[in-house]
Amino acid sequence: MVKRTIYPPVWLLLGLTAIFTCNEYLSGPRFTSLSGQVLGGVFIITGLWLLVSAGGLFSRAKTGVIPFSNVSALVTEGVYRYTRNPMYLGMSLVLLGCAVTVGASTALLVPPLFVVIIWLRFIAPEEAMLRDIFPDQFAAYCARVRRWI
Numbered sequence: 001m002v003k004r005t006i007y008p009p010v011w012l013l014l015g016l017t018a019i020f021t022c023n024e025y026l027s028g029p030r031f032t033s034l035s036g037q038v039l040g041g042v043f044i045i046t047g048l049w050l051l052v053s054a055g056g057l058f059s060r061a062k063t064g065v066i067p068f069s070n071v072s073a074l075v076t077e078g079v080y081r082y083t084r085n086p087m088y089l090g091m092s093l094v095l096l097g098c099a100v101t102v103g104a105s106t107a108l109l110v111p112p113l114f115v116v117i118i119w120l121r122f123i124a125p126e127e128a129m130l131r132d133i134f135p136d137q138f139a140a141y142c143a144r145v146r147r148w149i
Helices: 008-025 034-060 086-102 105-133 135-144
Strands: none
Touching: 008 086, 008 105, 034 086, 086 105, 105 135
16 A cells, blocks of 8 residues: 555645645636635635534544544444545635635636545545445445545
């Protein structure tokens, strides 16, 4: 298994840094409005709520929140009834909200890039690991819950 030294929250911080760098130095065409600010705020709040909610479910299940470590339970309740990756979805929404809020068109490239990186480095390998640890449970879970929304 590949050793991952840069965990998802660090990728989130790198994404936020990229968004604010784009805003300051490479903004491209700008789009700013009150509705954009409100929409961006809604994305950010929703993303933070998903992160906190999903993290709390991991704590209650007494399983590791750090990818690929201490997996002792398959969490399928709460927000996990609607998305298999609420933490990654939450981080993506925070990035999208920040990109919309700053109003720099180039910043909108960061959230999709984050999703690709997270999918390649974490989601695909985590799903393979969960298939090995919980073969029947995880297959049934995947059949009823979508990866993102």
